[in-house]
Amino acid sequence: MAEKPIEPIHQFQIHDYVPFGDIGGAHFAFTNSALLMVITVLVVSGILLIPTAAQRLVPTRGQLIAEQLFGFVRDMVESTAGHDAMKFFPLVFTLFTFILVSNWLGMLPYSFTVASHIIVTACLAVLVFLIVVIYGFARNGLKFFKLFVPSGIPWFIIWLVVPIEIISFLSRPVSHSLRLWGNMLAGHIVLKVFGGMVVGLASVGALGAVAAILPLGMAVALTGLEVLVGGLQAFVFAVLTCVYLHDAIHPGH
């Protein structure tokens, strides 16, 4: 352990478990990332389905957790995106629980943080973006373009404002995915750096072992912070999804 150089980004490596071979030049395999996603879906399904299988008027503990989670996301969708957006509640609920549980599962030792790869968060953000665009056009038709033309702008400014608004709109999936990915990646790297300091100092000698208490304390504190960040980022991702859905339903600021 001590001979190996400490690599803070080693934890993000993808390993193939079941390779499917190359299809059309692209490499397909069942990886550790995919395994964690499957486990996440199983955990979420288990938490929600098992306690609510036999619904009781006075809820059990498990049923209460499921109901509270449900109510929390429902209030978020209703207050942020409006009542018309409730048909997207399953989407927001799925995104929220998936990100939340995968972030928290990623905190376990020897686990893998799914959201630390930008392709995962980008896929989720692009999914939301495409739903907003497609549903926005389906519901509002060409009125959806009002999103890019703020009202009350003089004609000589409008040709400058519209491209800016379009770029601003197109930047949504980028910032949407960057935020979750950046938070998870940076947090786990910092955690590993402090963990590496503990190992490095402890291998020096008795004095080093005493000094290693300092980074160990930081690692403990950062672990708590990472749990908080994981929950917070799942919440922020879901809230922003609601905000974007609100724009799809009510274009025009």
Add this chain to the structure above:
Amino acid sequence: MANPRDTKRPESGDDGTSPTGDLAARIARAQAERPKAVAQPADVGGTVSGANRAFRLASEFVAAIIVGAGLGYVIDLVAGTKPWAMVILLLLGFAAGVLNVVRSAAAMNAASAVPPGTPAMPDDDDD
């Protein structure tokens, strides 16, 4: 749950009337009292920490610049107008980034209520 009648264990209604007998009616009443949905996208960031707000603003700014530059690069490749579309769209991307930041900051400010007793204007009397 805060019903004073529910002092004994629930679901043990041995006096004939189950304590949860009128629960369906109570749920219906509570649902009727639920406030109608008010759209307030300004809620974003109201409950998040300072570092998270900072990261949010930074990512919105950077994202717009990346999109502007990337869009310009693609237009240059397609139209063969080598540097110009990228230059113009990069600048527009900066503008869009500022717009994003201003919008997010406004939403955050609207979400975080002003504490009562705060003067409307900063007090510039240095006494």
